Amino acid sequence: MHITGHLVASGPGFVPPSTSDFNLPSIVGHSAYTTKPVVAVFFSIILISVFFILASRKAAVVPGKLQFAGESIYGFVRKDLAQEIIGSGFLAYVPFLFTLFVFVLVNNLFGIIPFIQFPTMSHVSFPYVLAIFTFVIFHAIGIKKQGVVKYLKGIAFLPGVPKFAYILLTPIEIATYFLIRPVTLSLRLFANMFAGHLLLLVFIGGGDYMLHDTHLFMKILSPFSFGFGIVMTFFEFMVQCLQAYIITLLSALFIAGALVDEH
Template identity: 70%
Template structure:
């Protein structure tokens, strides 16, 4: 459960020199290139491409020999698709949900797999702990829900309803209009991305603290060696907790995307 080769060596060197435990920090998420000297060859980039390959291969194989009595693989694939289709698209967006299912399905599976990389042995790095990836995903949601709103209602009516909420006293527009503009064009994409990033970053950092702390205690005196199993045990418990958070964050991100799309399609939003 140690995803960082360089940082671990630094920790061991510090321990050997009597420098004490060096706690993990944000610098440990800045990984060097796997090869060459290019920012596009880092581990997070490689994991993103790996996630696309894994998702594609899994659903192609699970649906290749579809049968009335599904195999375990087909059942797993259909369960994920049905969950996104019914619980996230149909129930939230309503009668016009079908055309958004592919987007929401891709969004959910992509985020889920990249989150789960944080607890998979040998990989052990949640891609979404690098804020640039949540920013890009939030930007796609931002573009999609504004696009469908403009396409259905027309640009003038869509932006008019954003700036001047129907049914509100005119005097209240002085306060409400700036807040609505700020919400639709800045707060929504920022909170959507930062929520995902912060949860993945903080969860992975906690795992590093207890796992690397347990390793450090093993190198101490006998009393510290006896304490180290507790640190490892907490790390294991946190791993299961992190699994739930990773799944939950993929769900929340996709759910909010569906809610924003539903709001853009509503006659009054």
């Protein structure tokens, strides 16, 4: 709704979607705390809570549809991610991984859910916060398990390497663990959601522009743009699920890495 108004109002010539299309106005008043992404995040929390409370409230041995759906998601994170990657003692980290997965998944899917249609994670601050959580948690686990000195030594000094190689390798190891890991974790999610939303804006906004064009030729061609918008929506669905999976997978891997004594 926002994008169509913006494009039609901007007069002759197609105005391609830009970063300004991500700065949505406040829904209530002019506060920065009531913009669409912030409201979407709160809505996602309510949605997730209600869903899983309903799914687990009347837990039966023979599950109903809702319980089955809830348990499938939980089982996927628990078995396929936590248990397989972390191994023994994985149960302690299931709550974090499960919360992370569901939170990111729902907020990503907001990108294609009608009337919301905005992936929260396309605002980089949200993935940053998630990456900070993972960062603090996996380092805390490593320090708790191995002690500060042993943990940091394990990161910085790989055993079985000639002494002079440490000059080359230690800066890389430290940068990987303390800078690259959290940054790539958040930027990967952000960039995928940002680019995906932009792609949908291009095809659907473009189709809208062509439909309102004075030339009949453009009107006839506009369904192709809309059609590609629909194809891209399905593609986005795939990317949204995949990115939720990847951020959880990497968080599990980092935790597993912190638990292992020898690198």
